Amino acid sequence: MNDMIIAADGLSKSYDGKPALRSLHLEVPRGSICGFLGRNGAGKTTTLKLLLGMLRRDAGAIRMFGEPIDSEASSIAARRRLGFVSEDKELYPFMTIDQTIRFTRAFFPGWRRDLEEKYLDLFQLPRKKAVPKLSKGMRTQLMLLLAMARGAELLLMDEPTSGLDPAMTEDVLQILADLAASDGTTIFFSSHQLAEVEQICDRVCIIDQGQSVIDGVLDDLKSDYRRILLVFDGEPPRELAELDGVDHLRQRGRTASLLAHGDVDALVDRARELKPSSVEVRPVTLKELFLDHVRGE
Amino acid sequence: MLWYKAWLETRWRFVFILGSILLVWVAPLWLPSTGVSAAVAASRMGRALQLESALLYIFAAIYLAGAGINTQTVYAATTGFHGSMLFTLSMPVSRRRLLLVRAGLGAILTGLLVAIVAGYTLLHQPGSASARAIVEYIARAIICTMAVYSLSVLMACVLDEMWQFMGGCCVWVAFFMLQSRFAVLSSLSPLRGMSLICYPLGGPMPWMTVLASLAFAGAFLCASALVLQRKEY
Amino acid sequence: MNLRINFASGVPIYQQLMEQIKHAVDTGAIRGGEQLPTIRKIAEELAMNPNTVARAYRELEREGIIEVRHGSGAYVGMPSTSSAKVAGIRKAAEVLRPAMERGLAIGLSEPELRRVFEDELSRLRDDAAAERRGN
Numbered sequence: 001m002n003d004m005i006i007a008a009d010g011l012s013k014s015y016d017g018k019p020a021l022r023s024l025h026l027e028v029p030r031g032s033i034c035g036f037l038g039r040n041g042a043g044k045t046t047t048l049k050l051l052l053g054m055l056r057r058d059a060g061a062i063r064m065f066g067e068p069i070d071s072e073a074s075s076i077a078a079r080r081r082l083g084f085v086s087e088d089k090e091l092y093p094f095m096t097i098d099q100t101i102r103f104t105r106a107f108f109p110g111w112r113r114d115l116e117e118k119y120l121d122l123f124q125l126p127r128k129k130a131v132p133k134l135s136k137g138m139r140t141q142l143m144l145l146l147a148m149a150r151g152a153e154l155l156l157m158d159e160p161t162s163g164l165d166p167a168m169t170e171d172v173l174q175i176l177a178d179l180a181a182s183d184g185t186t187i188f189f190s191s192h193q194l195a196e197v198e199q200i201c202d203r204v205c206i207i208d209q210g211q212s213v214i215d216g217v218l219d220d221l222k223s224d225y226r227r228i229l230l231v232f233d234g235e236p237p238r239e240l241a242e243l244d245g246v247d248h249l250r251q252r253g254r255t256a257s258l259l260a261h262g263d264v265d266a267l268v269d270r271a272r273e274l275k276p277s278s279v280e281v282r283p284v285t286l287k288e289l290f291l292d293h294v295r296g297e
Numbered sequence: 298m299l300w301y302k303a304w305l306e307t308r309w310r311f312v313f314i315l316g317s318i319l320l321v322w323v324a325p326l327w328l329p330s331t332g333v334s335a336a337v338a339a340s341r342m343g344r345a346l347q348l349e350s351a352l353l354y355i356f357a358a359i360y361l362a363g364a365g366i367n368t369q370t371v372y373a374a375t376t377g378f379h380g381s382m383l384f385t386l387s388m389p390v391s392r393r394r395l396l397l398v399r400a401g402l403g404a405i406l407t408g409l410l411v412a413i414v415a416g417y418t419l420l421h422q423p424g425s426a427s428a429r430a431i432v433e434y435i436a437r438a439i440i441c442t443m444a445v446y447s448l449s450v451l452m453a454c455v456l457d458e459m460w461q462f463m464g465g466c467c468v469w470v471a472f473f474m475l476q477s478r479f480a481v482l483s484s485l486s487p488l489r490g491m492s493l494i495c496y497p498l499g500g501p502m503p504w505m506t507v508l509a510s511l512a513f514a515g516a517f518l519c520a521s522a523l524v525l526q527r528k529e530y
Numbered sequence: 531m532n533l534r535i536n537f538a539s540g541v542p543i544y545q546q547l548m549e550q551i552k553h554a555v556d557t558g559a560i561r562g563g564e565q566l567p568t569i570r571k572i573a574e575e576l577a578m579n580p581n582t583v584a585r586a587y588r589e590l591e592r593e594g595i596i597e598v599r600h601g602s603g604a605y606v607g608m609p610s611t612s613s614a615k616v617a618g619i620r621k622a623a624e625v626l627r628p629a630m631e632r633g634l635a636i637g638l639s640e641p642e643l644r645r646v647f648e649d650e651l652s653r654l655r656d657d658a659a660a661e662r663r664g665n
Contacts, residue, residue, distance in 0.1 A: 033579050054386050054530040072526075076389045084387035090380050094305045106298035107388050143384075173577035181570040181580035198537040202579040219542035219582060265659070268652060280645050281652060283540025 003066060005030040005154050005186045006051065011060035012210075013046055020046045022210040023060065028188050028203070030153075033180055035197035035218075036190040038207035039294050044190040045087055047207070048158055052084060065153070080108070083147030085157040085189075089139040091131045097142060098127040110151030119145040122171060136163040144172060148179060155179075157189035161196060169193075173200050198286050208294045218286065225284040228258040228268060230276040237274050243267055248292045259284065259292045299395065303402040307361060311406050314357050318414060321353070350418045351492040354442040357410045359465035361403045362449030382530055392525045400450045400518065407446050411439050422498055430499040437507050441491035444510040445469065447517035454524045485509035531559055531567065535576060543578065547586040552595060555606055556616055566596060566604040 006028040013021040021043045028034045038044050049055045051062060053075030062069040064078040091100055105111045120127070123141040134142065140163045147155055155176075161169045177200060179185040191197050197204060204221065206214040214221065225247075230236065236256040241249050245267045248259035260267050264281070272279060385395065415435045419426070426434075449465045456464050469488065476482040476489065489495040490506035531554045535546050554560045569587065573580035587604055590596045593615075598604045633643045 032581060049383075049530065052387055054383065056527075056529060072391055076391060079387060079389040086383045086387070088383075091384055092302065092305075092381050094309075095302075099305065103298045103302055104388070107390065170577055174574055177573040177577050177580060178570070181573045195538060198543075199577060200579055202581040219544050219585070222540055222542045265655065269656065269659070272656070279649065279652065281648055285538055285540050287538075 003030050004028060004063070005065060006188060007063040008047075008051070009061050011047070011050065011062065012058045013050060013055060014058055019210055021050075024207070024210065025212050026205060026215070028186060028205075030186050031180070031184045032203045033176065033187040033201045034189075034203040034205060035201035036188060036205050036207065037192075037194070037197065037290055038190070042207045042294070043210045044207060045158055048084075048156055048190065051156060052079065081152060082154040082156055083150055083152040085140075085143045085147050085155075085160050087158040087162075089136065089143050089163070091139060091142065093130075093132045096128055096130050097125055097134075100131060100142065101127075101146065104146045104150070108150040108152075112149050112151050115149040116145065119149060119175070122175075123168075137165070137168070140164055141168070144175075148175065151183075153185060155185060155187045155189070157187070159191055160189050161191070161193060169196060176200060194287050194290065204286065206290060206293055213293045214289065221286075221289060222283060225259065225261045225289060226264045227282045227284050227288065228260050228264070228271060229278075229280040229282065230256045230258070230271055230274075231278040232256070232274075232276050239274060240271070243270055259288070299390070299398040300402060303399045306399075307403060307406060310360055311410075314360055314410060315413075318353055318357075318410070322417065350414050350438075351488065351494075353414050354407075354411050354438060354491055355445050355469055355488070358407050358442050358446035359449045359462060359469075361407050361410075362400070362446055362453050362461070362465070386530055392528075393522050396450075396454075396522055396525050400447075400521070403450070404443060404446060407442060408439050411435075411442050415439075418493065419498075422493075426498050433502050434493070434498055437496075437503065437510075438491045440507050440514070441487035441510045444487040444513040444517070447514040447521075451517045451521045451524065454521045454528070487513065533572070533576060535578065537578070544582050544586040544589065547572075547583065548590055551586070551590060555595065556619070560606055562606050562608040564606050565602075566606065568603060 004027050006026060008024060008026040011021050011024040011026070012019070024043070024047065026047070036044055036047070046055065050057050051064065051069075053069070053072065065081060067074060067077070069075050069078060092103075095103065101116060105116075119125075119141075123138070123145065125138060125142060125145070131139070131142075140160070144157075144160060147157065161172055164172065173196060176187055180187060187200075198218070201218055203216065204214065204218045205212060230240070232254050234254065236251050236254065240246070240256055240258070243258075245260050245262040245264065246258050247261055250257045258267075258271075268279065268281060386392075412435060415438045419431060419434065448468065449461070452464045452468070453461045472482070472486070473488055476486045483489065485506055487506065487510040490503055490510055496503050496506075531551070533547070533550050533554075535543055535550070537543065539546065551560075551566070555562075560566065566587075567575075569580050569583045572578070572583045587596065587598065591598050591604075595607055595615075596604050597607055630643065633646065634640075638646070
């Protein structure tokens, strides 16, 4: 079967008594591109830092590349095979682009010089420029280069396209798609840009308040979930909320909007029994899926 | 490449200290002559240098221990508190190795500065000294400074870059005041061990102090490693 | 082949890709026996996920519209294998078109028209299910 390049179970972490992750379950199959979505403070960066060994978990188990990560040595072994892009794209202010590349290159024997040249050229990054003089966008590009040129099997990225204009974002997505297609690189990244997640990801994981609320193949989620709009002559009946398969219910006046998944046909049948004046079934976008699961209405 | 990075991080601090020290040495030459005889002037210079060199050792040790062990520069208006440390920690390298290389380079540079200053100080001592006395002085100056350096490294691991320097200075000022009250501290004090006033040139070598300094240096380094190992970023 | 995917749509991407490829075959943009672009090429060009492209290709192969030859790539199946489906699609389009024109003529907007279509489709499905239960 698909071997999991990341497998976390029961992952918990608190800061000063405040829980950031509560028994998080996360699986990322090798070769997939998985989007990690969640509101600010939901636990995305904490999860990435735990995977990298920057934080120690309170509870739970982490396996990466099939090996348990429970010591510094195992964490270092995993870091040899992955690339990381941090949220704030910090690099060394006392180095130039060239020095930064040479520094990083020394740690990875599988470094791809051809990709280094290609990305330097694409991003138009001048080798001799000092890091503090770079704009946020250029720092992002440099960090992406450093992560993607090392021949890593897995890329862990925290908002990889922040600060990039739409044209450059498209270029980056193309590079990622190509890395996945040609080298089978697995990509796990957090993002606030739903559009780019919909474009490039085959899997999506939504985290809310430290727990995973959605985790699966994006296309399958689109098939499994439906929005059912019902209009009634009076108040929508209370039984609606108890129907099997209703994930989320919102009422406004005489209209009820259901987010449903599973056996949608059966659900529609039972909804019809409640005698609505109109029934409409619509497909669900990722945005709706996201908002309905994190806005806690 | 870690040594190269450490050097890039520290080189300006090293240059700054070297420059400051040179300035301190050159300054007396620019002071207006007060009509004092050359011999007296030289003698005063000698004593001043003795006092100053210990201070210079300490200053160098604290300052050079600072950069790059823990926080590293944080860009303004970012939410990240740990700066480029996250980039460093994402590399496949152990925290212990990070500490050893960074502290190691700082120690080498500090030792170098101590040797330079000690050499210059010796040149201005009245009278002459045996080779053995010279070696003893330089050795204890370096070892005692390493104790100060090591504690500064520990402070760098625990505190922010900004506070590390001030914290270091505060600790040693406090120690300086305490050592005059407590005989135990006085006999083991690195501050006195590195000074020519407390232990004159050619006099008996303060072995206890030197050994204590060595022990302190080792202990503080281990403590630093422990702190870094457990630290959360 | 001119492929355009609406990534924001609620319709699964692999299905959209399948439809686009089938459409290309129908209109003759790509003919029987011709080679389709590689998965890598489509993924890179559209900046989309290669697994999704692979899934579309797998489904198309299952439906008999394309065949995947190991080592050389994916090729459009010869017309005979898909002609029945193609003909069926053409017939349905012919039948539906006047109804749609009528709907638009009486003043329905496109979303309204789509809603009617979905509703009727649901009702048909319900009726079929009811019939099965009745038997």
